[in-house]
Amino acid sequence: MEKYENLPAADAALDITDAVCPITFVRAKAALEEMEAGAVLALRMNDGEPVQNVPRSVKEEGHRILKLADNEDGTYTLFVRKVEEA
Amino acid sequence: MEADYAALKRGGFMRQVQKNRFSLRLKVVGGNLTAEQIETVARVARAFGKGYVHLTSRQGVEIPFIRLEDVNAVQEALRAGGVDTGVCGPRVRTVTACQGASVCPSGCIETSALAMEISARYYGRSLPHKFKFGVTGCQNNCLKAEENDVGVKGAYIVRWIKEDCTLCGVCLKACRENALSERDGEIVLDAARCTYCGRCAKSCPTGAWRGESAYLLSFGGMFGNRIAKGRAVLPAFAEKERLFRVTDAALDFFDANAREGERFRAAIERGGWSLFENKVTEAYNGEI
Numbered sequence A: 001m002e003k004y005e006n007l008p009a010a011d012a013a014l015d016i017t018d019a020v021c022p023i024t025f026v027r028a029k030a031a032l033e034e035m036e037a038g039a040v041l042a043l044r045m046n047d048g049e050p051v052q053n054v055p056r057s058v059k060e061e062g063h064r065i066l067k068l069a070d071n072e073d074g075t076y077t078l079f080v081r082k083v084e085e086a
Numbered sequence B: 001m002e003a004d005y006a007a008l009k010r011g012g013f014m015r016q017v018q019k020n021r022f023s024l025r026l027k028v029v030g031g032n033l034t035a036e037q038i039e040t041v042a043r044v045a046r047a048f049g050k051g052y053v054h055l056t057s058r059q060g061v062e063i064p065f066i067r068l069e070d071v072n073a074v075q076e077a078l079r080a081g082g083v084d085t086g087v088c089g090p091r092v093r094t095v096t097a098c099q100g101a102s103v104c105p106s107g108c109i110e111t112s113a114l115a116m117e118i119s120a121r122y123y124g125r126s127l128p129h130k131f132k133f134g135v136t137g138c139q140n141n142c143l144k145a146e147e148n149d150v151g152v153k154g155a156y157i158v159r160w161i162k163e164d165c166t167l168c169g170v171c172l173k174a175c176r177e178n179a180l181s182e183r184d185g186e187i188v189l190d191a192a193r194c195t196y197c198g199r200c201a202k203s204c205p206t207g208a209w210r211g212e213s214a215y216l217l218s219f220g221g222m223f224g225n226r227i228a229k230g231r232a233v234l235p236a237f238a239e240k241e242r243l244f245r246v247t248d249a250a251l252d253f254f255d256a257n258a259r260e261g262e263r264f265r266a267a268i269e270r271g272g273w274s275l276f277e278n279k280v281t282e283a284y285n286g287e288i
């Protein structure tokens, strides 16, 4: 499957498939805060509300979204590059 | 003194159960009051009412327990403090609004400014029955546009810019209508499914979706003795002058076609939706 090629390399991974909104985003935010600027987080989340909303919330926090990959098991992985606030 | 209840009601004084006591309705536009206005209201409620206000279901403020003999003094005190009294009866009522794009990240249009414009144009205008406008900033519909005689809902008419797209895939999932798909390196929009919600543009990390602010109107909503959802009979459009051309036509239709005491919805239904649709479509197209 072409989708699995050229995925960004991740420096850290977080699985939020066991959380519901808004805890999903709260945990993603906390994980990103722990990371160095420029590092990439692979964030695994469920289909439905999380994948509809979390990418946008992460964007609104100012981080750089690289890719949303469909894991084809009802989950998605969002690759996010941490951006330090100016 | 024999009270002119009709005149008092027109000026926002609602007769209470208690003899010679009135609950005074104030003018609020889009749900916003300045701190100064709130202080004025508090002072008046303390001096002339019972020291409290009632918040109505449509963002209105009422000061209950005003005495008949204080009506003039109350009006004066309010006016001096920058507060206008409201209206009741068969006319255009409080224009409600959510906070919209100037405050809310989901907003697709500036609701507060639009509510002020609508209010300046129509507030208090006499019609065959009461008439309500509501302005909501996006499809989340916090302001419940379709409950109103005319509902205005913010929308985005979206356009994909190939050069700015990294094919990250976020928009495909942000869209709740399944209107988007990826085909051969392009994001394809199924226009028949698109509700103009703007979620794709709001979520795109690279700004590859351009969202043009637009209005979606609904007509004939009411949520009182009879409950009916306002209907959208026009496509989304971006131009404010077109908005006012259409709302002018809708109010003129109501004035010309309603029987005394008939709600907008009932007047539309008696004449038939197609007659009404023709009128507003003419205005939409600029044929009047």
Ligand code: HEM
Pocket (backbone or CB within 6 Å): A021, A022, A023, A024, A025, A026, A049, A050, A053, A054, A057, B140
């Ligand atoms: C990415 C994480 C989040 C997701 C996916 C999410 C999702 C949602 C959705 C879909 C709604 C319903 C909106 C509608 O009416 O269509 C909602 C409402 C709400 N959310 Fe969140 N949300 C998130 C984060 C948050 C956070 C961080 C808070 C506050 C700490 C929060 C508080 C609320 C509240 C209070 C409502 C109810 C609003 C109302 O209807 O009055 N949410 N959320």
Ligand code: SF4
Pocket (backbone or CB within 6 Å): B098, B099, B100, B101, B104, B105, B106, B107, B108, B136, B137, B138, B139, B140, B141, B142, B143
């Ligand atoms: S309707 Fe939209 S713009 Fe208005 S408050 Fe709700 S989410 Fe925000």
Ligand code: SF4
Pocket (backbone or CB within 6 Å): B156, B158, B174, B175, B176, B177, B178, B179, B180, B189, B193, B194, B195, B196, B197, B198, B199, B200, B201
């Ligand atoms: S505007 Fe809304 S419905 Fe239309 S494509 Fe974008 S997300 Fe989907």
Ligand code: SF4
Pocket (backbone or CB within 6 Å): B160, B164, B165, B166, B167, B168, B169, B170, B171, B172, B187, B203, B204, B205, B206, B207, B208, B209
């Ligand atoms: S969210 Fe933006 S960058 Fe990502 S696929 Fe959609 S249009 Fe392209």
